[in-house]
Amino acid sequence: GGDTLGRRLRGRLAAVPGAARYVAVLAILSAAAAVALRHTVFPLLSVNNDEGIYLLHARTLAEGRLFPPAPHPAQSYLPWLGTVVGDHYVLKYTPFVPAIFAASLFVAGSIDPALAVIAAAAVVVTYLLGVELSGSRRVAALSATLLALSPLVLLQSAMVLSYLPALVLLQATVLGVLRGRRSHRALPLVGAGVALGVAAAVRPYDVVLLLVPLAVWLLVSCAGRRWWLLRWLLCGLAVPVVIVLLTNAAATGNPLRLPFALLEPDDRIGFGRRKLYPADGRHDFGFAEGLSSVGDHLWLLGGWAFGGVVLAVAALAAGVRRRLSGPAALLGLGGLLFLIGYVGFWGAWNAAELWGGIRYVGPFYMVPVLIPLVHLGASGSAWGAAALVARGRRLGLAVLVPVVAAVVALTIVVLSVAVRDNLTLTGNDRDLRAMMRRLPQRPLVFVAANPAFLGHPTPVTANGPDLDDPVLYAIARGADDLIVAEDHPDRPAYLLRLAPAYDQSPGSPSTARVERLAVRTGDRVAAAIAVPSGATPRGARSARLVLTAGRTRLSVPVDPRTATSLTVTVDADGLDAGDVDLDDSEPARPGTARRPPARPTATVVRGGRGTSVTVTLYATDREGHERGVDRQILPVRLAGARAAPDPGGEPAVTVLGSVGQVDEVGTGARPPLRITLVGAARKPTSQRR
Structure with missing residues (x-):
């Protein structure tokens, strides 16, 4: 019986065309390459932070929920490009692509099978569509090869994004329509309708632009079978349309409004x-x-x-x-x-x-x-x-061989440079993650993020859907930080500061430092603000520190070429010019006389709110253009700011501030601003590579 079964299998394999066998091997190799690149080049996700949205959505779906929960205060845990609706976060994209990875997580506990299936499907569907378009299996196999060897496809196959799944869906749509039209069978058309509906939900603009000419041609050329084609297409289209309407209604309250623009x-x-x-x-x-x-x-x-x-x-x-x-x-x-x-x-x-x-x-x-x-x-x-x-054979080889060699050489150069650059970016994130994992006792880490989202500019600072990871991240926002710290008394609090333009490119700064946070209370709490020399861009004509709290803004001119330090004292009366004490102990530059420290200039912020102190360093270039260099928030809560008096006798001032640097990794420019509670120890232990 075993010999008979073996002969039958060998006979069926022998009957499969050689081009199809080749494409099957190519699909397997593409799947393996996707998983290999995932674990070597993108183990912590890529520089495209949208990956974090899809992965968070996939993990949420795998846990049986449509949306990640949003605990109070919801803005403190806001994921990249998410928004708060009720008691949950709504992410930017429809759930179809996340559902693919959710199924992989649910079945295998990993996204690797999903990546492998998508990569293999892209090769196979390209071959099948190529047969329909050209009528030649060899030409179709060449099409599949060209797709599989493209650096764009190789790298995208290792990412949790929608672009390669959309390519599969678009080709499946065309394949189903052409095959159903040619064979007069309904099943391929139903499949094309399903693929079209999902593709339109994932990337609607791409579907319209790419398929409109083909759709018009079908309507014109199939006059006798037009309604037959449309009927079966609509049968397949119905299921994804219903899913889109239901998920839109749950996400935005309007079945016709996608979460993209929410x-x-x-x-x-x-x-x-x-x-x-x-x-x-x-x-x-x-x-x-x-x-x-x-x-x-x-x-x-x-x-x-x-x-x-x-x-x-x-x-x-x-x-x-x-x-x-x-x-x-x-x-x-x-x-x-x-x-x-x-x-x-x-x-x-x-x-x-x-x-x-x-x-x-x-x-x-x-x-x-x-x-x-x-x-x-x-x-x-x-x-x-x-x-x-x-x-002539010689003429053909004389032209074809150099062209193919040039194409292969260019592909190798593009792919090797891309892998090198992404390995650099991944290495920075590896160092950052290792530093976070060295922190003891399941830490709570406030990320000084700009913009105010988690998972940007690095995927390391992202939470899972249940907010119970070994390291819990929150956005440094101000007074809400005190609520977050109080909600997690068992987690020691830290502040993570990333260099401006962190990982924006392989040559950008990758410095990241961690500072220990502590709560100080009393009638008055003092904090020291330090700006090192060289903190502003080279050639800056002037600089200033701006302190903002509620409706008060204080502007303090500083010398862009020397170190500056000042002390701000927070009291129950809020911020005013008398709360700022400038340190004038810095020696004058050679050949210049000592100038008295500049005094703060106070202005009123129309519509200003809040009690926390926001410190921003601005620099003005030689053309007179001013731009922000760095920004940091000192979380402050005033007992008098509450709507009703606290019967527990809350201290007049509560501040969550740094008591010193704990660790540092990366290279390049550091975040310039340092705000430290006065009296805190300043003995940083840095680990730079």
């Missing part, structure tokens, strides 16, 4: 004023910015797609010579429409110009463009290679 309405398609989150600065996005953004993405895609430039030329030549099928040509037209449409998408400009992360993880917004690029490029390359060889 945090910031100005984060949308089109030109004008754009913002990523409420505290984000104003970004004026216009046509010129859109063009530069698409140009930057295409420039990178030339190297991040395997043979990107060659494939584009081959696809264009095949189109001109009419070597493409109708669906393939319309898919190419969809790719062009995609590029035109992305001129009006400010998120791509943000990624290219403001953040710059596409240089390290690839032009990920262009992942859908790979679909027409690899299919049309493979058809054009196969036709062009055959035409060259037909003119």
Whole structure:
């Protein structure tokens, strides 16, 4: 019986076309590469902090909840690009992609199986669609190879993001429609409807841009079977549509409103004023910015797609010579429409110009463009290679070998540089995580984050959905920090300060320091503010410290070239100029006379609220432009600020402040500001690498 079964299996394998066997092996290798890159290059997630959103959502779904709970005070535990709705957080994206990773977590306790399945599915569906578009298994296998070897796909396959799953869904949609239309079978169309609905929920703008030409062609060319096609497509589409409506209603209160715009309405398609989150600065996005953004993405895609430039030329030549099928040509037209449409998408400009992360993880917004690029490029390359060889084997080899060698060399360079850069960024996060793990007794760590989200700019500072991790992170926000510390009396409190522009690029500062926090109470509590020399950018014309508490703002001019220190005394009357004592013990620079310390200038903050003291260091360059260099909050609670008197006799002033540095890692510029409770020991133990 065993021999018979073995013969049957061998017979069935022998009947499988060689191209299909090759693609199966390629899919397995792609799955293995995704898992390997995950554990070597991105073990702590990538520089794209959106990974943290998908992973948190996946962990929440795996625990049987739709939204992560939001304990009081909810803003203190706010995850990256999340928003508070009732007693929970609503994350930015729909739950379909997180559900894939949630299933993997639930079944295997790891996201590795999901990454492997997505990577393998991308290769297989590319091959199957290639057969439908070209009619050739060899050309389809070439398309799958081009996709699998692209550095963009290799790196994205190791990330918890939506771009590669969306590529699989888009191709599955086209595949199901073409196969159902050709075979007159309903099942492929139902599957295409499901894939279309999920893809539209995940990346609706991409679906519209890429598939509109093909949809119009289907409506025109299938006049006799138009309603039959639509009927079965709608049957498959119904399930994801219902899920989207229900989850939208639960997240936003409106079935037709996606959670994407719940945090910031100005984060949308089109030109004008754009913002990523409420505290984000104003970004004026216009046509010129859109063009530069698409140009930057295409420039990178030339190297991040395997043979990107060659494939584009081959696809264009095949189109001109009419070597493409109708669906393939319309898919190419969809790719062009995609590029035109992305001129009006400010998120791509943000990624290219403001953040710059596409240089390290690839032009990920262009992942859908790979679909027409690899299919049309493979058809054009196969036709062009055959035409060259037909003119003479030597001539063909003389042209093809250098081109292939150049493509392989460029791919190796792009991939090796990307891996090197991401290993540097991951190394910084490894050091930061190790420093956090050295802290004793399940610490509570307040992160001086700007913007005020956890999981940004580093995924290390993210919590799980149950807020019960060995290290609990909270955002340093002010008086609410005292509530958070009181809610966790068994956890020693620390402050984590990250260098400005931490891990923004491999060459950015990676310094991170930890300071021990303590609560001081009394009628008056004093804190020392220190700014080291060289804290401001080189060439700064002037600098100032600004202290803000409630409606009072004090501006103190400081010398940008020398160290500055002052003491602020917090009392029950709030902040005023008499509470600031400047240290004038610093010696004058050689050749200059000692100047008396400048006195604070007080102004009124219209609509100012709160009792905590916010300290901001500003610097003015030679052109007169002032910008913030560093910012830190000293949490303060005043008994008199309560709406009703405290019968327990709460002290007049309660301050949560640093009592000294504990540890430090990283290289580059340190966070300039240091605020320490007066009388606290200052014996830092730093570990720099």
